[in-house]
Amino acid sequence: MDRAAGPSARLRLTLSYAGFLLLAGGLLLAVVWVFLLRYVPDGVLNVPSRPGSGPAPFIPSRSDLQRAFAPRAAAAMAFLLVLGLAGGWILAGRMLAPLTRITDATRLAAAGSLSHRIRLPGRSDEFRELADAFDGMLARLEAQVAEQQRFAANASHELRTPLAVTQTLLDVARKDPGRDTGELLDRLYTVNARAIELTEALLLLSRADQRSFIREDVDLSLLAEEATETLLPLAEERGVTITTSGGITPACGSRALLLQMITNLLHNAIVHNVREDGAVWIRTGVRPGAAVLTVENTGATLTPGLVSTLAEPFQRGTERIRGDHAGVGLGLAIVKSIVQAHDGELTIAPRRGGGLRITVELPSAGGRGTAP
Template structure:
């Protein structure tokens, strides 16, 4: 069955006209009340006398003289009310017109325009500031999503292009070592799978599609350190885990991934020999903190500022058997922390290396989400 045709809604009376008519109505009603009160108050003192040869105005004469003047005055006040109301309403609604034009531009895809309402703070100024803040956040979010999509497309295209090239070379060179080709294809395919899983993990954290449970960060840190201990030993890195009992509410899988990413990042981007990774948990009065520090090269501040962005890799970051990184490790940590109402703070250590601190709120009493 075909959908019924929806007729376009007719545009009603504008808000400016409604305000104008309201102002004019208030003026006219007030004038009618005032003139009525004056007439009733004055006329009651004027008697209805009998006509004599000398003209003495009585109540009827005053009424006949008063009514036309009152009607003329009402018409004048009506005109003043309409004109004044139209001007006042236009002045009051001007900020809404500016906000409406900005919203129309935003609907057309232009998010760089701002209302930038001047003047003293009032309800309209607050609304304009909130709208500008929303546009700023939308512009930043869309720019980030576009940059992320472009980077993800590039990163996914790379292993596919490598696989295609290797297959074309194998087709043109039948004597090529098949086992080596299979091993190389397996490595490239593994990288593509890791990238896809990282993207899915990042999307899951951003959408907050998980159930919160009571967790103890120090236990999760010990589990991650134990899992990554063979990697640390191969790279000559020592892991030290200690700290307070730190209880939080969150997803066990996501929080385990957060800690694992931080420890893994601290191991593979460390000194080539005698490196250290320190993992600490702190239960502070205002929040819970997870701190992961490592030794390594000195990092410039401008580089540290973008390490948590997707597909950002620090200097001297190379791919080897121990490091299948795709540039999403710290980005995933950042989004998991945000999904748990926390934050990730990265700071370069003065002696070299990185300090990564995840701040999380204390668990609240009551039923869990």
């Protein structure tokens, strides 16, 4: 924004300090002047001396004091003016020094250097709080930019794969016109369906990140039952049993997004399970001020380090091989974005004996329920 040039903050503070000092000095001199006018008599007074004590002392009159006071008062005011300007300039510079460091850090951040930190020394005061808040903002921005860059790179890689496969299949068909087109069409259909699935997942992830949805009161227990009914055929096909429990769990948010969140969690728990006699447990309940959803499943043993990366886009755990229902690697990333968009908290931890325990806490919409 273009603005007219004006005096610097340091100059304004200097003038303020000097003006205040002059005002205080002027008030003090005015008090002295009033004292002279009120308590010093006018005219010359000669006090008679006692015999043998010498001449009588001379007491100056009011007019004599006024004539002597005026030039000295002017000199004092001039001295205060010089002192105020010099001292004010130095004090203003010391006071504004932290702002200079913050301004330099802001310019570096605007130029793209998000790794710079102010790290303002000294005790906690208003400038220190501002600098610490700015450092925290830079840290969050740096993490978000790095995450977006990784996401863009991974998304480009994932989208390039189906396009490259499609190009290869079309090249083969072009070079061999007599090739059976039925098999080619089936493979093209599969690749295209996967590309559509990935695109829809990316759109859903973007929608959750932008928080462009209407909030309403929803019951997580009903959404869990709906997701279970939807994915029950897949669970039966893979030999996984689903157990749901919990009472009414009121939350506030987008019903479609929260249903997608639970569906993703349940789908992830079914697909990434043991090959035989797998199990999934879904529990809903409330805690003070929060609606809680917990999804546990049996499965391979995962290390805490690997578990901490599962919510990142396109991350898959060990032995999570792509299959007919393996997804595109955005399931838990979408869950994380939906939880964050609803001001909730997502906790992913390895389950003792194998598998995962995923807990989602969302702000409660009120009501009563049972703790999970």
